[in-house]
Amino acid sequence: MQQQRKIEVCLTPALLPLYNIENSIVIVIDIFRATSSICYGIDNGAEAIIPVATVEECIALKDDICLLAAERDGKVVEGFDFGNSPFSYTTEKVKGKTIVLTTTNGTHAIDESKKTAYQVIIGSFLNVDAVCDYLKTQDKDVFLLCAGWKNKFNLEDTLFAGAVVSRLKDGNYFQDDSSTAAEDLYQLAKHDLGAYTAKTSHSERLKLLGIEEDIKFCLQENITQTIPVLKGNKLVKMVF
Amino acid sequence: MQQQRKIEVCLTPALLPLYNIENSIVIVIDIFRATSSICYGIDNGAEAIIPVATVEECIALKDDICLLAAERDGKVVEGFDFGNSPFSYTTEKVKGKTIVLTTTNGTHAIDESKKTAYQVIIGSFLNVDAVCDYLKTQDKDVFLLCAGWKNKFNLEDTLFAGAVVSRLKDGNYFQDDSSTAAEDLYQLAKHDLGAYTAKTSHSERLKLLGIEEDIKFCLQENITQTIPVLKGNKLVKMVF
Numbered sequence: 217m218q219q220q221r222k223i224e225v226c227l228t229p230a231l232l233p234l235y236n237i238e239n240s241i242v243i244v245i246d247i248f249r250a251t252s253s254i255c256y257g258i259d260n261g262a263e264a265i266i267p268v269a270t271v272e273e274c275i276a277l278k279d280d281i282c283l284l285a286a287e288r289d290g291k292v293v294e295g296f297d298f299g300n301s302p303f304s305y306t307t308e309k310v311k312g313k314t315i316v317l318t319t320t321n322g323t324h325a326i327d328e329s330k331k332t333a334y335q336v337i338i339g340s341f342l343n344v345d346a347v348c349d350y351l352k353t354q355d356k357d358v359f360l361l362c363a364g365w366k367n368k369f370n371l372e373d374t375l376f377a378g379a380v381v382s383r384l385k386d387g388n389y390f391q392d393d394s395s396t397a398a399e400d401l402y403q404l405a406k407h408d409l410g411a412y413t414a415k416t417s418h419s420e421r422l423k424l425l426g427i428e429e430d431i432k433f434c435l436q437e438n439i440t441q442t443i444p445v446l447k448g449n450k451l452v453k454m455v456f
Numbered sequence: 457m458q459q460q461r462k463i464e465v466c467l468t469p470a471l472l473p474l475y476n477i478e479n480s481i482v483i484v485i486d487i488f489r490a491t492s493s494i495c496y497g498i499d500n501g502a503e504a505i506i507p508v509a510t511v512e513e514c515i516a517l518k519d520d521i522c523l524l525a526a527e528r529d530g531k532v533v534e535g536f537d538f539g540n541s542p543f544s545y546t547t548e549k550v551k552g553k554t555i556v557l558t559t560t561n562g563t564h565a566i567d568e569s570k571k572t573a574y575q576v577i578i579g580s581f582l583n584v585d586a587v588c589d590y591l592k593t594q595d596k597d598v599f600l601l602c603a604g605w606k607n608k609f610n611l612e613d614t615l616f617a618g619a620v621v622s623r624l625k626d627g628n629y630f631q632d633d634s635s636t637a638a639e640d641l642y643q644l645a646k647h648d649l650g651a652y653t654a655k656t657s658h659s660e661r662l663k664l665l666g667i668e669e670d671i672k673f674c675l676q677e678n679i680t681q682t683i684p685v686l687k688g689n690k691l692v693k694m695v696f
Contacts, residue, residue: 227609231470234607367474369467369634393657394609397641404640417633 222357223384225377225394228364229325241356242329243339243347243380246363247372248422249300250287250322252340252434254451257305257315259343259442264450266316267323274318283310285317290425302433314450321363329361330446338444338451341376341409341434346441348383350454358384360395371401371416375409378402409435462597463624465617465634468604469565481596482569483579483587483620486603487612488662489540490527490562492580492674494691497545497555499583499682504690506556507563517556523549525557530665542673554690561603569601570686578684578691581616581649581674586681588623590694598624600635611641611656615649618642649675 224240226232245251254265268274271286271293278284283297285304292299298309300319317323330336334356339347351358360380362373378398381391385399405412410432422431445454464480466472485491494505508514511526511533518524523537525544532539538549540559557563570576574596579587591598600620602613618638621631625639645652650672662671685694 227467228471230474231468231608234470365633368471368632369637371633371637374637391657392608393605393611396655397609397611397614397637400641400644401637404644415636417631 220388220390221355222390222392223360223381223395224357224392225360225362225374225381225398227362227369227374227394228367229321229328229361230367232328232361235359237329237333237359239334239357240359241335241337241351241354242333242359242361243337244322244325244329244361244363245339245373245376246319246322246325247340247376247434249302249430249434250317250319250363251338252342253300253302253305254317254322254338254444255340255342255440255442256302257310258444258451258453259440260305260307261311262305262313262315264314264452265444266314266450267326268316268318269324269327271318274316277316281314283313283315285315287319289320290421290427301427301430303430321365325361325363326446333359336446337454339376339380341379341437343438343440343443344376344379345383345438346443348380350443351380351384352387358389360398365417372413374398375402375405375413379406460628460630461595462630462632463600463621463635464597464632465600465602465614465621465638467602467609467614467634468607469561469568469601470607472568472601475599477569477573477599479574479597480599481575481577481591481594482573482599482601483577484562484565484569484601484603485579485613485616486559486562486565487580487616487674489542489670489674490557490559490603491578492582493540493542493545494557494578494684495580495582495680495682496542497550498684498691498693499680500545500547501551502545502553502555504554504692505684506554506690507566508556508558509564509567511558514556514558521554523553523555525555527559529560530661530667541667541670543670561605565601565603566686573599576686577694579616579620581619581677583678583680583682584616584619584623585678586683588620590683591620591624592627598629600638605657612653614638615642615645615653619646
């Protein structure tokens with residue numbers, strides 16, 4: 217008999233050591249803005265995005281074909297080409313390029329999960345249906361890893377996790393409590409994600425940085441079918 | 457100018473090191489069943505309840521005036537007087553007694569928070585209004601510490617945190633994202649807490665243990681005005 221698959225939502229990377237993810241496809245989630253920008257950049261023809269944990273590693277990987285992207289506390293780190301605003305990841309800027317990227321939360325989550333996961337892919341509202349369609353075809357557990365904010369819980373990543381749970385609902389998965397909570401919050405918020413996320417602490421922070429347009433952009437559903445997948449240390453476009 | 461007070465919800469004890477709780481009243485929450493039983497036991501005249509982290513410490517503190525209570529994985533540990541079912545904490549059984557208690561989740565949360573918190577009190581649906589009335593009178597931050605299940609998120613503790621947040625709403629507190637999520641989940645669940653918590657993983661586990669009556673008992677609101685507070689290493693009745 218086939219074992220029942222499970223869906224788990226890990227609300228922050230700090231809780232990752234509590235889980236066994238060897239048989240899981242990990243979906244890394246950092247809605248504002250790392251994983252949204254990664255989806256957009258790969259869709260716009262970036263050859264690869266190399267996520268690294270620290271600014272130092274980012275600099276160490278610099279060569280002539282690379283763009284360097286570094287964000288800390290919502291801002292582009294001084295001396296870098298850009299940070300993690302999706303508007304930096306247009307076709308014009310990234311086509312054919314390799315980007316080395318470090319961000320406050322998202323790249324840390326990728327780094328931690330790749331050590332033991334069966335596979336690591338990148339999710340955002342921009343590619344939510346493509347991600348779910350892919351997961352449905354795989355006989356694997358689903359592990360939704362919210363990047364959070366400095367290891368604390370955040371609402372926007374949890375809402376996206378809930379969006380995935382609600383779409384996989386009919387697949388007879390075992391759900392843990394955090395996926396039930398995430399799904400219920402998504403059901404509350406889905407008719408106006410913008411209004412709902414406006415009450416998050418992070419949204420307040422981003423507003424202070426003057427990047428409301430980024431937020432609006434990151435809450436669009438299904439503007440791409442591309443799924444970035446981790447191959448070695450590079451995020452590349454998944455080929456079906 | 458008085459600084460704005462804040463409400464934070466810590467979704468599991470594993471996240472506690474991320475917070476500064478020196479100016480916070482910590483409300484420890486383990487709805488099924490440790491903190492519900494503690495509230496009931498202190499209300500029924502137990503002189504003190506001494507929470508300890510391990511079964512060994514529990515045994516070490518044994519003397520003639522003590523009752524020993526130990527629960528692991530939902531069951532009474534062999535050789536102990538009782539575990540953490542509220543029905544073991546009736547007046548007949550506990551009046552005038554000191555109880556040394558260790559549980560899977562709740563006592564660990566108390567142990568961790570007491571190191572730095574301004575004050576540690578015990579919350580459950582049984583005394584929710586009393587807890588909130590007390591918090592309103594104190595010029596302190598509010599820190600709702602969910603015991604969770606083996607350091608993972610659980611729904612019932614989060615719902616109680618949301619019940620407190622919703623009652624303190626008008627107090628002009630700063631809320632973090634987890635308190636917003638907890639409050640919204642409570643609003644969804646409050647009209648039938650029993651039906652909502654029936655979908656939690658923990659409730660499934662408790663059902664297998666045949667303790668549905670305990671669950672029903674723990675979801676009653678305001679059957680006591682007593683607030684257990686930590687004095688030294690003992691939980692005693694708060695005196696106003």
